Amino acid sequence: MPHSRAASRLAAASVAVALSLATPAFSQSEAPPKPGGTLEIGTVYVTLSALSWDLADWNWKQNHDTGQVYEQLFAADLSKSKRLGGKHSFYADAWIPSDAIRGELAEKWEWKQNPLRLEINLRKGVMFPDKPGVMAARELVADDVVFSFNHRDKSPKKIATYFDHIDKVEATDKHTVLFTFKNYNAEWDYRFGWGYYSGIIPKEVVDAGAGNWKNINGTGPFQLAEFVQGNSNTYVKNPNYWGTEKINGVETKLPLVDKVVYRTIKDEATFLTALRTGKLDILENIRWSAVDELKKSAPQLKWSKWLSMSGQFLAMRVDTKPFDDVRVRRALNLAVNKQEIVKEYYGGNAELFAYPQHPDYLGYFEPLEAMPDSIKELFTYNPEKAKKLLAEAGVPKGFTLKVQVCACNPDHIDLIPLLAAYYEQVGVKLDIQTMEYGAFLSAMTTKTNAPGYLMNNGHTNPTTTIRKSFVKGQVWNPSQWSDPEYDKKMDAVYLEPDESKRQAMLKEMTREILDKAPYVWLPTPYIFTAWWPWVKNYAGELRAGAVRPGPIYARIWVDQDLKKKMGH
Structure with missing residues (x-):
């Protein structure tokens, strides 16, 4: 296996990415955002309730439901979306092109050789919030990344061969993690960096019971406040979230909305009605057969069309x-x-x-x-x-x-x-x-x-x-x-x-x-996504990782004045 060739190619890519690791700057013609409000969403999986909260269950939907709370080493660089002049739509369920990856919890990374290793430096000052009965507020450290990897790797539900290319993962200091490879794997970043099974979970949550939604706690822009099986997931703003976004030249603290609610609605007629009447701000999954009627009954809706992934x-x-x-x-x-x-x-x-x-x-x-x-x-x-x-x-x-x-x-x-x-x-x-x-x-x-x-x-x-x-x-x-x-x-x-x-x-x-x-x-x-005009900083983007919309929702703001003017 030509380790040196793989490492040199990847090292060059990582250096290029590392030079642009600052939170991507968004520019747009709209007025500066006004924080606050609630975002009601019928997601791509509007008919499906959460299947599991424990990341060790290796459940495909976990990023969709926990990705607002549990962050990852990498995420999609949304500044490269078509809406902002880039070339990516960010529709794909689990495909981030190599030129559209940014560090999330990772601040920079570098490949080393003999043996092939990836050294990741974490952002400093990223905090887990206080969670009564589970954990006190504390900083994210390299041991959390090591624990999260092992928590997944040792699970009896692990997908066979998924981490077979990894020899060991270790914390070399408080903010540095070293992944040592047995051999190169073309999906290395997807497997442990931004994929379905990459969330960083603290040991305290696992000790308290990671399968209980009331215990989950991460560094992300939102915290899970309520879960009603078959009805809704409710996320509230993490007031101590580390992330910011530059909008119209102004550095803006994320997330922009106070609350995000996933509505679980199994009946198609019901979720279409919820969109038409403004009870949903966004409905991400609409069959073609419903589009013409919606355009007639709610002509103010904005639309995107995408080929099902x-x-x-x-x-x-x-x-x-x-x-x-x-x-x-x-x-x-x-x-x-x-x-x-x-x-x-x-x-x-x-x-x-x-x-x-x-x-x-x-x-x-x-x-x-x-x-x-x-x-x-x-x-x-x-x-x-x-x-x-x-x-x-x-x-x-x-x-x-x-x-x-x-x-x-x-x-x-x-x-x-x-x-x-x-x-x-x-x-x-x-x-x-x-x-x-x-x-x-x-x-x-x-x-x-x-x-x-x-x-x-x-x-x-x-x-x-x-x-x-x-x-x-x-x-x-x-x-x-x-x-x-x-x-x-x-x-x-x-x-x-x-x-x-x-x-x-x-x-x-x-x-x-x-x-x-x-x-x-x-x-x-083809699938259609529709949203009301009061949903800002958005153009139908669906995923910023493996079925993970959290970074997208954290950047949306709700024009509450416009919403009121439109009678909602």
Whole structure:
């Protein structure tokens, strides 16, 4: 492994980043912000309540719910958003381009060699607030980073191989942390720096019971004040937060609002009404079918449109007959009229092909027209060939397929009858099981999911999108795909420090898995976000890390005078 090459490349990048580690300066034409007020949000996950508060549970949604409280070493540099003249939309669920990473709790970092090490210097004077019954106010120190890493690494729920590239993590002084690597890993920053499992949690919270929402306490801009299962998460301003933002030339203390409320609303009509009547300031997840009516009934709303960062598919368990036969899997792809779904079901508001790589992943994504004919065929409607393949595979009369679908996804509840109608034409009958989210997710994570599993799966980033779904033993692998040679290719990708070479390797792996069709590859819809004009310093940005919106919400301010003038 060429440690010196990896280290030199990364050291150069880290020096460049370190030169711009001051909190990014925002400039805009609006008036200076007036702090205060409450921000009511229907988030991207408006139908889902918090799943866990303990970071050691390795729950994907934890950054979404705790990322206002628990900070990380790195975060997205929001000063590089399109709204401010940059090139990034910050929609991706867990993809921060290498030129848009800033230090959050990290003030600077430097690569060292022989052995490969990363030295991180923490910001000084960052405080954990007082939390009665849990901990007294105290400064964040390097031992907190070490504890947080070990707390995650030793968890029995840890994703297999996730930290295998790390030899040890140690505090070399009060504000310096040293990560010693066994080998280079292309996702090093995502894995422990700004990813799903990177929050810095104090030992006192774990000792008090990290799974109890009443105990959580971090250095972030907000503190969790109340949680009502299935109803809301309420966050209040951390008055001692260290962060500031320069707006219109004025250094402004963060956060700008007094309170942020996540509303959990499972019924689509209800959350659309809440937006239309101003009970929600922002609704981040709106289906295309609701947009025209909202634009008529609430014409003052502002909008953004983004291609979903979750791939959509019907997984087929390849360890279950007849799905161990690629002919059956290909047949179930050919039996679905995917072009018709794009045109009629989504009204044109979808892309036929945008998974497992996402079009936003420049350098990694290949369009369908660039793919081999055998892959292009999977996106054409050919029920006669589907019947022929089923006959060749020994199931000429078809079969019954049990499919699990989540009640939390209105789109899938509407889509599954359409899929059933397509499959009926080739002799395949769907036995549909609708499940609440907790049971639906558990079925996959315990590998007890049905032979058919209709789901959305976050693209995450260009590397993880392949690893988490198609490497043996991974949690997000509902097809139970297992191929030792494919796993070896994945290992090689992570060891490769040259991004251009990684891109070529991942393109090859993407083609291979598409062709073997462990999934029925379904279209990816466009999603809409809407907000009222009184929401300022915002243009629809969604994530500043792995599903983590906290830094975005901390920079929003509410023009309360305008809100009153508009009758709300």
